[in-house]
Amino acid sequence: MNYLVKIAAVASVSVIVGAAAQAQECQVSTTDPFDLTGSDIADIYDCIGDKMVEGYSKAGDMVAKNYRNWTVTGTRHGVAGAHGNRLLLTYANDIAVEQYLKFAEDGVVMPVGARLAKESIKINKKKNAAVVGPLFLMTKLEAGASPETADWLYGGLQPNGKPMQFKQAFCHDCHVNWEDQDFMAYPLEELRVGN
Template identity: 40%
Template sequence: MRKLPVWLGGAIASLLLTASAHAACDAKKPGDELTGAEAEAVYDCLKADLQAGYQKGPKRWIPEDFVKDYPGWTKVSAFPAAPGFHGGRFLVTYVNSIGADEYLKYKPENVNIPAGTKIAKESFAVNDDGKASPGPLFLMEKVAAGKSPETDDWYYMMVAPNGTPQAVNVLVACSECHQGNFGEQGGLGYPVEDARIK
């Protein structure tokens, strides 16, 4: 099931509440009614602030370069995609040059993502009143074979909208959902069908 654990949903909700308001970027309608183009317009408006927020402060166990470099990588969703497992939350995914070609095939099986692949997924929310707010940055890194067998050699990391690295139990909070639902496709969730780059 593509469902967020309740506590993770709560953590994300409280992160969103503490994030500053971005009134200029608000949509004219509820988040779950936005078209791809309308979601893209909110993203274009929010993007600079969103990315500046992620950059703030020390990253501690998360490699600084990861967070600094990802905006220059290949965007692998055609517009901010709302997968529906968390209403009105939009995702924009970037993949580095090592993994972009393989990711962009969106293969359902026999996925061969090379070690060194790094993926960053920005998020923002648009609530029922059309109010836009930044969400966490989600990170995945494919490490050398055998380095983290319990997560299929994926490292998972998360940064709050204000730049603070988030300590989560990645096995429960990230890996179990990715492996359980997308194990066949190499642990990758991929953007919803419509939002894939043709």
């Protein structure tokens, strides 16, 4: 192999490696989450959907393994602004689902054992790619278990399956805006299942 052919061979290997890395990366056409169309979001989800559950489940968490079998409450991921401009989609467990899907605005009381799991996708501007964000969780505890959070337990798993560390107040101080809805904010109106 002469010198030039060798260079060409090396160059084409790096092109292939680059393409493979890109294929894994879930490239996006725009890095502003608010500019993504429904079809952009469908493409992103096709690329990243399986990786999300794989990541969340890495430490063996049972909710991570199961939440996709719960009821999905949105027609697709939405960008609400809160939760770091991520693309968000919420699942409700069997105990939560009937009440949650009413998207009621007054006098809501969720039953004990209700669980909501909200998966998230982050647009990484440097990588020009969609990456897995945390799985956010809310669990309704027994009456009196946590008066300062209206008996909600906030939790989260990082994309590698490890628990997120934060103070309960960090989440609740914002969710308190939806007190009449038992502190649930619900998906964007146009993306609610059944709307």
